[in-house]
Every structure is written in structure tokens, then in C-alpha cells.
Amino acid sequence: MLVRILDSAHNDIRDGYWFYENQEPGVGDYFSDTLYGEIESLSLYAGIHNKRFGFHRALSRRFPYSIYYDIEDGEARVYGVLDNRRDPNWIYHHLQESKGLH
Secondary structure (H helix, E strand, O other), X not given: OEEXXXXXXXXXXXXXXXXXXXHOOOHHHHHHHHHHHHXXXXXXXXXXXXXXXXXXXXXXXXXOEEEEEEEEOOEEEEEEEEEOOOOHHHHHHHHHHHOOOO
């Protein structure tokens, strides 16, 4: 399956990159490489994840992040890559904005 990473998700990964890079140089690269690799795996596994906030949610194996995506027109569209430690209301609203529902 084709996987499309929307700008909102790229921006989330960039924010995560800077968070981890500020903790220790080099960790930001590891973070973004890991998350992009996990997103790539959606080409094989899209659709098997449970839904949360109306999106499929794939949990990262290395970081406390979730990949939020939906399947539309035969492709997996990634709307958000968000820190699981965020307020659930914030996550919900962020995803709604990413999809253009707010």
C-alpha cells in the first residue's frame, strides 16, 4: 500500500526531532530515522491497528509516540506523529485540525 505522509505529520516529526536533539545531540536523528522507518512499515501493515480519535494508531517501538493514519483512496495517509504524553484533548484537536475538520 502507498503511504503518504502529510505536512502535519512531517511537522510533528520535526518537533520531536528538536525535542530529542536538545536533550542530546544525535538523538534527534535517531528519533526521526526510527519514526520514518515505522511509518514506512505501514506499506505492509496499514489497517491492522486499533482506532483512536477516528484514526488508526500505530505505537512506536522505541519512543513514546503514536503514528495516526487513515486509509483513504487506497493509501495510508499519516496525519500525525504525536507524543503519547500529551493531553488526550490536545491530541484529538490536533488531529482534527490536521484533517481539516476544525
